[in-house]
Amino acid sequence: MKFLETLQNSIEVHSDRNAFFINGNHYTYRELGTAITAIRVAIQKEIPLSEKYVGLITNDDLETYAAIIALWFEGKAYVAINPIYPKSRNEEILAQTNSMFVMDSSPSPYFEKGFKVITTHTLDMVDNNDLSAPKKVEPNDIAYVIFTSGSTGIPKGAPVSFKNLNGFANAIDNNLSFSLSETDRCLQMFELTFDMSVVSYLAPLLKGACVYTVPKDSIKYFQIIKLLSEHQLTLLIMVPSIIHFLRPYFKEIRSESVRYSCFAGGKLYSDIGKEWNACIPNAQIINYYGPTETTIYCGGYLFDKEGNNKEENGVVSIGKPFDNTTYLVIDENNNEVEDGQTGELCIAGEQLFPGYIQNEERNKLVFFEKQHNGKSLRFYKSGDMCYRDQDGDYMYVGRADFQVKIRGFRVELGEIEYHVKKKLPGLDITVIDLDDGNGNTELGLAVCSKEIDLKPTLSYLKENLPPYMIPTRFLFVDKLPHSVNDKIDMKKLRTLF
Structure with missing residues (x-):
């Protein structure tokens, strides 16, 4: 795959440039290459050629990013595992992919038993930027697997092939006037279990640019403001919901260094887009579109900085498909x-x-x-x-269905209902997406019952679902409102919260 060769060349050519800024520290492409080589050696020694799917604990450190590239160079796929998610859910994900091996940079292994763990932070790192060529991969071999919410209560695994990813890497260069260079400084604000993280690290690394990550234990929008101010970022890839959190600080933000502000993973509203435009006067805003299943994004729309944007119900157009x-x-x-x-x-x-x-x-x-x-x-x-x-x-x-976006993550409301019904059997319940009044989406739980204690139910949900899938607003009603065709009247239900 051409993008793998390009990635290898970029790491070697830009050895003295910074590749990452993580938790206050810069790491060069040489240091990245050294980590990749050490991890590749471990993969060759410990993981059989037949094992194609390898679990990856998604920490915010150099070893985790190096592990992704090492796995690709060895022709394997990474299966992203977020350590803050319920362990039972993560075990289900690895069971679906038949993954027996896990790469982990944590101080203490996330999985204590059941898997063969390679602890990447303990490997011997020999300073050597001369990377071995990536192994030959077939176009349909899988590069990574992202799991999305499933309506049956079981997460769905969406595998993305090297052919898919190569097509994406070419498309972002050839569409919508997007072009990076080795001097760019690029925001990476996403969990590695979210597919927009892939473009946030891959696009910069292919060009020799530097990736600036947001620490996991921080308030994201504060960190974005800090990185903008202290490091004059030039590329911002964000979900639209993040600028709703930034909105109170718009008057204080004027980032003339930004060249591109790219959005995807939710609805970009025209009004807030115009306000944000004033904060980044020299930037081109791009509203990208694409489900996980079409490799991050597959089309987009150039935002008109003069304000003459196409929109529907206040939502900016998703533009045209890539070529x-x-x-x-x-x-x-x-x-x-x-x-x-x-x-x-x-x-x-x-x-x-x-x-x-x-x-x-x-x-x-x-x-x-x-x-x-x-x-x-x-x-x-x-x-x-x-x-x-x-x-x-x-x-x-x-x-068309009951799938919604929460902070950029795609959520099947049916999956949440599946788990709620386990704790509230016999009760008529529904989960609904609600506007919090600030342009963001939150989840509401409506229960047909007199008011009951939901603490046990919420505790159960927190043990089995990611934080963004936990309802935050609650309603008890005698019966749920229904339309004439006997479906729940969601529009009326929203008015009751």
Whole structure:
């Protein structure tokens, strides 16, 4: 894969430049290369060639990032494991990928038993920037697996192949006037279990730029302001919800160093986009779009700094697909609708993932073959309701299902309901997304019952779900409101909270 060769060359050529800034310390490309080599040696010694999926404890340190590249150079995939998530959930993720080996830079191993752990921070690091060439990989070999929320209560594994990732690396260079160099200083604010982390470290490393990470135990928006001020960042990749937290400080922010401010993972509202634009006067704002299943993002829209932006219900357009991607808007019978008509956005192309791991039932629901412009293409149903305007730009309307974005993470409300019902059997409940009044989304739990103590239920949820999937608002009602077709009336339910 070409991007692996480019990555190797970048690490060698830029050996004296800074590759990372982590927890107050700079690390050079030479130090990164040294760590990669040591970890590759450990992989060759301890992990059989047949083992393709390797768990990775996602710490914020050089060894974790080096482990990602070492695994790629050895033709293996990393399975991201966040140590703050419930251990039972993480064990389920590794079981789905049949992962027996885990790479861990923690002071004490996260898994004490059940897995063969390689402790990367104890390896001998020999100062040598002469990297061995990456092993040859097949296009369909998997590079990483991101697990998203599943409606059955079991997380869904979305594997991304080297072909997918190579296509993405080429597409961001060839679309929307995005171009980095070795002098750029780039924000990495995401957990490595979130796919936008991949572009946040990979795009800079391919060009010899420096990646500035946000410490895990910090308040993200404060750290972003600090990094902007102290290090004059030039590239910001963020979810739109973060600027709602930054909004009270807009008058104090004027970052003339920023060249690109890229958004994805949620709805970018035009009004706050205009306000943010004043904070970064020299930057191009890009509103990217793409589900995890299409390799981070697969299209986007250049924000008009003069304010003449296309929008739908205040949400900035998601623009056009990359040149390696095809969009199709369909009705309930998979027939393409006319421009201006709303339907479900479906996606085909080089970046489309191969299908969920061990989940053929779901794969049958989300994939279909269709002739388009004389070619038979494999399309993925995104669940996003959109329409295409007369200029070929796509406008986001809403979700086709009960899947929502919380702080950039995709959440199936059905998964939360599945776990709540385990603790409240026999009660009619529903989980709903609510606006917190500041442009962010939070979760509400409605229970058909007289008021009861929910502390045991919440304790159970905290043991089994990530923090962003825990409801924060609660409602007790005699019965849930229903529409004439006997479905829960979500619009009316929101008014009751």
